[in-house]
Amino acid sequence: MKFNEKKKPNLFLVGKRIEILTNHFKIELNSTNESQFIYQFDVDVEILMRDGSWRSCKRDERFQVMKTIIDREKFPLVWYDQGKTLYSQENLTLKLKNEYECEITHRKTGRKNRFRFLLINLVKTYDLKVLFDFIQRRITHRPHDAVRILETLLKQTQRAEMVVIKNQFYYKNQRLDDLGDGRGLASGFYQAIILGQRGLTLNVNNTFTCFYQNLNLVEFISKFLGKDISRAGSTFSVVNI
Numbered sequence: 304m305k306f307n308e309k310k311k312p313n314l315f316l317v318g319k320r321i322e323i324l325t326n327h328f329k330i331e332l333n334s335t336n337e338s339q340f341i342y343q344f345d346v347d348v349e350i351l352m353r354d355g356s357w358r359s360c361k362r363d364e365r366f367q368v369m370k371t372i373i374d375r376e377k378f379p380l381v382w383y384d385q386g387k388t389l390y391s392q393e394n395l396t397l398k399l400k401n402e403y404e405c406e407i408t409h410r411k412t413g414r415k416n417r418f419r420f421l422l423i424n425l426v427k428t429y430d431l432k433v434l435f436d437f438i439q440r441r442i443t444h445r446p447h448d449a450v451r452i453l454e455t456l457l458k459q460t461q462r463a464e465m466v467v468i469k470n471q472f473y474y475k476n477q478r479l480d481d482l483g484d485g486r487g488l489a490s491g492f493y494q495a496i497i498l499g500q501r502g503l504t505l506n507v508n509n510t511f512t513c514f515y516q517n518l519n520l521v522e523f524i525s526k527f528l529g530k531d532i533s534r535a536g537s538t539f540s541v542v543n544i
Contacts, residue, residue, distance in 0.1 A: 330503035
């Protein structure tokens with residue numbers, strides 16, 4: 304008994320081509336076949352105390368100090384993780400001094416503080432070519448360090464105007480949606496570098512989170528408890544533990 308075998312349709316020849324818009328944006332580097340080195344440096348940013356000693360700065364102070372010194376001294380392209388790591392496409396130990404100082408006036412107190420930036424040493428060199436080696440399957444190990452370096456660069460461009468939480472970004476001056484308990488809902492976006500078959504892309508998505516609103520203590524407690532404690536006669540129960 305003979306059966307007539309039906310040919311399966313070629314799925315690539317049926318239908319029609321359409322364009323699809325996605326939230327992936329292509330990242331282009333100068334070359335995909337040549338080595339592109341990134342240098343990683345240990346650094347520190349310190350503040351001069353009243354007793355004459357130096358101590359490491361807070362994160363917000365670090366970014367302001369670095370921006371002031373980079374602009375004043377006209378550094379080559381560098382990007383900073385607001386911790387103790389600095390990246391550049393050039394070996395800074397061959398071009399820069401080991402120490403730079405600056406003065407910055409505190410916005411609220413008006414007091415001038417003295418800071419210093421320390422370029423401690425070259426830690427490691429990375430080759431961004433590994434990104435394309437992974438995409439083209441010449442290597443199997445995902446190059447996490449190279450991706451992290453590029454994401455740090457993208458974060459630096461947003462820090463002046465935005466609150467950065469890992470890979471999430473929220474505008475500092477936006478109006479929060481009142482949640483009624485002393486917190487407000489903020490809208491922002493999430494971004495991450497994706498290694499795809501067609502190369503590097505930047506994936507961007509909407510994201511939301513809560514922040515405490517700019518309230519004084521009495522206003523915050525009133526909102527949190529759902530009771531106006533500023534009115535006469537308001538009482539609290541104290542529980543001993």
